[in-house]
Amino acid sequence: MTTAEPTEPSGTETGIRLTGRGVAVFAALAAAVVALALVVPALADRFQSANGGVLLSDVAKGWSHTVLHPAYWVFLAVLALLEWRWPARRGEGLLSTGGAQDLAWLLLAPFFTLTLVAGYVHVLDALYDGPLGGTALDVEGTLGTAVAFVLAFLLADFFMWFSHWVRHKVPPLWRFHQVHHSQRAMSALTDNRVHFFESIVSATLAYVPARLLGLGDEAALLLALGTVYFTGFTHANLRTNLGPLRYVVVTPQSHRIHHSTQEPHWDKNFGAICSIWDRLFRTQYHPADEYPGVGIDDQDFPLEHSTRPAAVLATYGRQLVYPFRKVAADLRR
Template identity: 30%
Template sequence: MSLPSTYTFRWGEGQISGFLSAALGLLGVLAVLCFRFPALLTFPDLHSAYDPEVMRLALGCALLVAMILGLVNFCIGRWRTLGCIGMGATFVAILLGGLGAGATSSFGLGVPIGLDWFILDLLASALLFIPLERLWVLRREQPVLRAEWRLDLQYFALVHLLVSLLIIISSGAVARLFSWSVNAPLQGFISGLPLWVQFPLILVVADLAQYWSHRLMHTVPALWRVHAVHHSSAAMDWLASSRLHLVEVLITRTCVLVPVFVLGFSQLAVLLYVVYIGLHAIFVHANVRFTFGPLRHLLVTPAYHHWHHSDEPAAANTNFAVHLPVIDRLFGTYHHPACWPASYGIGPERLPPGILRQFLYPLTGWWRARRGGERAG
């Protein structure tokens, strides 16, 4: 049986049990690999955030559920391939050591792969946003797994697996380039402010930095070819938020890190900000119909960011702010009609399919534009 590229889930056909079984079984295999090769596959900054024994218990539950759902799927459904994948993956996880898997190697690459970060964030995001999108759905006709969901999952995996490398590059660049600007009394004053003052302040300075880096990405052709990857999705949902070129991730994180580093916010304020942007960035792309009434004037909402992704000419180059709409009002780029956009994407510009070819698009797109210019000349 060949699997279609979009899935509109219906009860009683075995799709839901099949997908859950396959997803949990495959994530179970990856989790067992994390236990076996922690130095290679886990993100050290995350270690203090979870208890390995609780994770083992969660792994056991996930494998059990994967097996049960695989059996249910096999008995009731037309989607037995998925159930077979789920049960097969569960067997592989058990063969690799299952719940008893311990560290068999201290081999590492120097820069660890964030496989544990990928598993935990994928599970947490899916558990939070899929029900949210079902309960308060904006576009009911859009399937849960719409076209190109596999592509976006690859982007999600890539950024999470390379989390250590991205942090090392961006924080190293900022520390080296801006060490001259460090002012100890100023940093002491900022980090001594109460959290309820630091947090909104961090939103303001980070959004000002992000506003201008984002606006440049829309106006400088070379940067637009990098950012076009994010805008190429023709559908909006929680997973579409992860479609980001690695170069864009690096540029944006570095730009935002500059004021945060120079002003010296406390660790707790930075942690709170990181958690907030992690959730908020996914939320504003989600297929949900929240409008937030008058609060939409204060904070960026899904409707606000959906307009940024709209392919309508009136919405082009508007709503660059990611936290505070007042910044767009200040610089004349605010656009928020009292309705939702009809469609999304980048119009006639076509990106090549596949993550690798999209990763090269800033170069191939530039080459094509240059050849086109030559021919026109």
């Protein structure tokens, strides 16, 4: 971790200081998470037994496995401290207005991932087991779980790189991906600012390699969780390029370049975990010491300006609807 002085604030985020109110807010959230982690599993069972409560049960279980998992909040707390000590740019990070908006995306994601996205995965199951006959290479059974895991990881990571490139190049897909790029204050929660339409694409990319290689449920879950934690790290407001490791994996610095508002940085650094694909296909931006401001050049996009809960929820709704409006407007032209 380099200790070089961060650049000046971008001017778009005032942030919440790590001392005083910021610590109080984070401590209150952590206490709420601990309390909910103890209560939600019991509520999930009660919802399950209630008439028509399957959706609420699934959402509650989704929260208990992700949002309310203690390890995830320890991870966020560590990154918050690192962002305070070595910020890429002051005023960004978890304790900022943008961080509050990303928290809304994290908390509300299960309503889509466990309904629309889960339903879509069931359709994939039916297609894969039906017309495709459930074909699988069974690499796990033949070469072992470790080999199957590595192959599935590399295949999925390449597909994530390719899908990311496509979402920048195809205008309708960019409208949905634009939601993710709208963040002006990078943090470990920014990777959760993803439209559910994009989650459907991601579900496909995670599903296909796992089924094709015959990867078991436990190994597939480990792959998914590992990706969540790593991409949380690469979106953090950290001033580091990981030294020689940057030639192998994506870093907070290289991914900040991808989110940059500066034109020389556009359409660069598409990698999710491995940086080898960008180097192979010549989309890697090579200087590793630049920490630009981030965001999008769209004056109409409904950006967040307040941490008040009502304002955060209202902005979330507008950001969710905005891509559909823009695609419809583009089609009318």
